[in-house]
Amino acid sequence: MEPIIEVDCSRCGTEGFELDDAEESCDGFYNKETKTFICEDCVISEFKGSQKFEDMAQEMTAGNDRMKIPAFDLLTYTKSNTALRNGIDNTPSPEEIENLKKIHKHIFRFVWKYVCIPKGKHLFITSGYRCKELNKLVKGQPDSRHLTGQAVDFEVMGVSNFKLWQYLAKNLPSYNKLILEYWEKGKPQSGRIHVSYVSPEYNKMKAFQGNYGKK
Numbered sequence: 001m002e003p004i005i006e007v008d009c010s011r012c013g014t015e016g017f018e019l020d021d022a023e024e025s026c027d028g029f030y031n032k033e034t035k036t037f038i039c040e041d042c043v044i045s046e047f048k049g050s051q052k053f054e055d056m057a058q059e060m061t062a063g064n065d066r067m068k069i070p071a072f073d074l075l076t077y078t079k080s081n082t083a084l085r086n087g088i089d090n091t092p093s094p095e096e097i098e099n100l101k102k103i104h105k106h107i108f109r110f111v112w113k114y115v116c117i118p119k120g121k122h123l124f125i126t127s128g129y130r131c132k133e134l135n136k137l138v139k140g141q142p143d144s145r146h147l148t149g150q151a152v153d154f155e156v157m158g159v160s161n162f163k164l165w166q167y168l169a170k171n172l173p174s175y176n177k178l179i180l181e182y183w184e185k186g187k188p189q190s191g192r193i194h195v196s197y198v199s200p201e202y203n204k205m206k207a208f209q210g211n212y213g214k215k
Helices: 040-046 051-061 072-077 080-084 094-119 132-137 163-170
Strands: 006-008 017-019 029-033 034-037 123-127 151-156 177-181 192-196 206-210
Touching: 072 094, 080 132, 094 123, 094 151, 094 163, 151 163, 163 177, 163 192, 163 206
Parallel strands: 177 206
Antiparallel strands: 006 017, 029 034, 123 151, 151 192, 177 192
16 A cells, blocks of 8 residues: 555654555554554653553554554565664665565464454564664664564564563464563563564574574
C-alpha cells in the first residue's frame, strides 16, 4: 500500500511518519478518532512496563480495524529516528531487501499469526536494517547481521519478552539466532529480542540470553 498521510509524533515532535491507505502504521500508535500519533520510541521510553503503557495501548487502538498479518513494508524494517535526526540515508541494497523479506516471511508472519493477533497486541521493531554509518553511530558490531538485513530487534507490546523468547525458541520453525537482550528478572517488559535469519540450510537455531550487538 502506498502511504497517503504523513504525521508527526504528538510527544517528541519527530516528523515524517507515514500512514498507509488504511490509516495504519507500524512505527507507533495512531488513533483514527482523535487523529493523534505517538511514535514507537516515545511509547517504549515513556510508558514501557507501566499500567499507563497498557492503558495507552488500549486507547490508541480503540476503533481500529480487526488485526491482520501486515504485508511486507520496507519502511517498517528500515525506519530509524536516529538516522532521520542525523541525516543518514538508511536505504538497503536489493539483496538486503530480499533478506528483510525473508525475515518478514519466516519470522514475523509467525509472530503476528501466533502471538500478536491471538493476544490483540502490536509488534514493534526497534532496530532493523542498518547501513554502515548508522550501525557505527549506534555502536553496533562491525559484522552485525543488521548490516545485511538479516537481523531485527523487536518487542510485542504488553507481552513479557522472556516468555515471548521462550515461546519462539520452542516454536519458530527456523531461525539463526534468537537472543533475549537486556532482560532483568522481575521486570517482564525489560529487554528486547534479537532474531537473525539466513536460510534453512545455514540457520543455527541457537537461542540464548545475551547483550547488544550479537550476530
